[in-house]
Amino acid sequence: MTDVDMLIDGEAVSQVPATDRGLHYGDGLFETIAVLDGQPVLWPEHHARLVDGCARLGLPAPAADILEAEIGALSRGHARAVVKVVVTRGSGGRGYAPPPEPVPMRLVARYPWPEYPTEWLEQGVRVRTCRTRLGCNPALAGIKHLNRLEHVLARAEWDDPDIAEGLMCDSAGNVIEGTMSNVFCVHGGVLRTPQLSRCGVAGIMRAQLLQFAEAAGVVVEQTDLSLAAIAGADEVLLCNSLIGAWRVRELDGRSLAPGPVAQALAERLRARWPL
Amino acid sequence: MTDVDMLIDGEAVSQVPATDRGLHYGDGLFETIAVLDGQPVLWPEHHARLVDGCARLGLPAPAADILEAEIGALSRGHARAVVKVVVTRGSGGRGYAPPPEPVPMRLVARYPWPEYPTEWLEQGVRVRTCRTRLGCNPALAGIKHLNRLEHVLARAEWDDPDIAEGLMCDSAGNVIEGTMSNVFCVHGGVLRTPQLSRCGVAGIMRAQLLQFAEAAGVVVEQTDLSLAAIAGADEVLLCNSLIGAWRVRELDGRSLAPGPVAQALAERLRARWPL
Secondary structure, rough: OOOOOOOOOOOOOOEEEOOOHHHOOOOOEEEEEEEEOOOOOOOOHHHHHHHHHHHOOOOOOOOHHHHHHHHHHHOOOOEEEEEEEEOOOOOOOOOOOOOOOOOEEEEEEEEEEOOHHHHHHHEEEEEEEEOOOEOOOOOOOOEEEEEOOOHHHHHHHOOOOOOOEEEEEOOOEEEEEEOOOOEEEEOOOEEEOEEEEEEEEEEEEHHHHHHHHHHHOOOOEEEOOOOHHOOOEEEEEEEOOOOOEEEEEEEOOOOOOOOHHHHHHHHHHHOOOOO | OOOOOOEEOOOOOEEEEEHHHHHOOOOEEEEEEEOOEEEOOOHHHHHHHHHHHHHHHHHOOOOHHHHHHHHHHHOOOOOOEEEEEEEEEOOOOOOOOOOOOOOOEEEEEEEEEOOOOOOHHHHHHHEEEEEOOEOOOOOOEEEEEOOHHHHHHHOOOOOOEEEEEEEEEHHHHOEEEEOOOOEOOOOEEEEEEOOOOOOOOOOOOHHHHHHHHHOOOOOEEEEEEEEEEEEOOOOOEEEOOOOEEEEEEOOOEEEOOHHHHHHHHHHHHHHHHOO
């Protein structure tokens, strides 16, 4: 077991150049990965999203094998860990103009596993809706970029530790995601989740749930969903790479009954990865 | 004259903690300030905008006298310099949730004066329109926060060194600003500039130009302006804290004739500050 919890461009340091474009512009991407016994869960999917994000932002993606080795080195000896990978366009360029040949900065950091109350997993979570909206920009939709002020402001709206998550809407009032999760709901057996063409993060666990549902013969729709549509659903579910899936048992103070679809998906997911 | 070109929390270092929320979320603000003979131009205005931005993001603002001393120390011996001030929410907090009592990080850095071609000032500039749109979010509109990926992507759209600036529209097609400047246009003697309630940066020089124009008896409007409205204007003008004001002589390949209003404002501004 090593004491090092961070590698920057492969070196065991804990500072980055103050000229980094990640700091100045949020010019980069990140991945938050569950690592179980040294194995990054859904690693090919995380790396693929990172590669896609790098292509969208026009910066070279770090090689999978380098990242894999660094994640392994940092998480060795930890039964469960969170590893965050940050890739920025590095330093340089004049103002906003990116350097013609960027030298990306790569940060891999291990964090303690988040200890959420066990009843959140077993009995579901209480959720609120946030006032802070998500701006729409198809150029940035889907990817996990470093411009996250909207999420910070939304998460700052509550400090009640019994509220697990806050839902965020876009400016038109469509529910897009939670501050740290994707959202699903069930109407009459049909599983629906917000389509993310204008904003939102296309979560790795979201894609898994969609696959699981389709494999189980559940009808799935990626569509626009109003807050009323979510609030009036038979079941609501949140997911991300660390929590797996949580059933929503209360939304803005209103109780939601447990239901079979969310339950089955959450169990299927838990059977696959003991998050 | 000192060799130090950067102070981080008052210390002459060039790295920041890799845990800084500015890097991870763009959770902070910045100011770009012209410093002439050690005097930051429009300093009270820059500091006021920074204080406003800190209030909007819910983080403590650095004291004016500390920043002033640091700007002075860095720019001593330089006839003209650019100083950038970055303030972030510092490190800490769990995920997006801000720490209850943030310890902000303060970065003050001196950069060389940008050497734009002199004919840009004298004869005007060539400007294009960018495909990259600005997402709308009133919660972030006006302030100079660190979520600047849209501006990076817009600025990456061209590398012709003869194009001085690119105009950015919001998702509805209203022109909002240039990638690094605010925009004004003149229609029949009326000076118009985009209103910035949904997105865009409320520039310090923009406010000065508005004041100058009003003092000179020019009718001024802050309003929604389509690209067609800008393209069909009698005069178009760009401004920021470093360039002062540039007349636009060509927009997307179409020539714009010089005109009296832009000319008078640019000269008034140049007489006040020899940028």
